[in-house]
Amino acid sequence: MRIATWNVNSMRARIDRAVAWLERSDIDVLAVQETKAKDEQFPTARFEEIGYQVAHLGHSQWNGVAIISRVGIEDVELGFPGMPSWGDPPAAEARAIGATCGGVRIWSLYVPNGRTLEDPHLAYKLQWLDALRTAGQDWLAADPQAQIALVGDWNVAPQDDDVWDMAAFEGSTHVSQPERDAFHGVVDAGFADVVRPHTPGAFTYWDYTQLRFPKKQGMRIDFVLASPVLAGRVKTAMIDREERKGKGASDHAPVIVELT
DNA sequence: ATGGTAGTGTTACTA
Numbered sequence: 001m002r003i004a005t006w007n008v009n010s011m012r013a014r015i016d017r018a019v020a021w022l023e024r025s026d027i028d029v030l031a032v033q034e035t036k037a038k039d040e041q042f043p044t045a046r047f048e049e050i051g052y053q054v055a056h057l058g059h060s061q062w063n064g065v066a067i068i069s070r071v072g073i074e075d076v077e078l079g080f081p082g083m084p085s086w087g088d089p090p091a092a093e094a095r096a097i098g099a100t101c102g103g104v105r106i107w108s109l110y111v112p113n114g115r116t117l118e119d120p121h122l123a124y125k126l127q128w129l130d131a132l133r134t135a136g137q138d139w140l141a142a143d144p145q146a147q148i149a150l151v152g153d154w155n156v157a158p159q160d161d162d163v164w165d166m167a168a169f170e171g172s173t174h175v176s177q178p179e180r181d182a183f184h185g186v187v188d189a190g191f192a193d194v195v196r197p198h199t200p201g202a203f204t205y206w207d208y209t210q211l212r213f214p215k216k217q218g219m220r221i222d223f224v225l226a227s228p229v230l231a232g233r234v235k236t237a238m239i240d241r242e243e244r245k246g247k248g249a250s251d252h253a254p255v256i257v258e259l260t
Numbered sequence: 261a262t263g264g265t266a267g268t269g270t271t272a273c274t275a
Binding site for chain 1: 263264265266267268269273274275
């Protein structure tokens, strides 16, 4: 089984590329983030035409997450238990959707960006990650053998070599110690980064501006974190930077994990 | 030259 995660930065703008990528990549389950669509706007039929089922969560032009599967979609959950709300009045944002596909519990996650270190969005981001850690701990406590994949755009670069130049990130989000600690909280809850060992030095995201992609100035912020039993099934993993090329590309590359 | 690009939807906001 092959599972993938991809921040598509609008599924409506990317639908032809997304369908073409799925058809040539032999993917069983694709988790997407930043679909930028309400549920009724999501191009579900385009995926059904090529043999996939879709579970989507989107409230507006912001955020939006989905799971696209050809091995079944069961027990869909919108948001995880304890997920913080945001806004006035507070409401759950469309940043997490879970489903069981081919025996694996997949969570497609779009972690809040944080904006700046002083912005209230940063505290929201840290609370969000802490709540995810708690939820993950509870899932594994209930079933230590559970096969769970926490995948998506984490908006954290956990290591210095996950950005092209640490000096360029002085005082910025994504590399701060509180964000890195929050990310490692989920890891410490029992969820391992199963892609890094197979993709040393690789990035998953390159800003559209300032020729970041041709200059190879990217970041590793998209991750597949696997529960212990699932991590034991990982054969290999790759980051498809070819999909970042050309007109109409997302600013993120798809990340793929192959299971036994 | 305080910049650049992209998407949504409106002349701003988010990333």
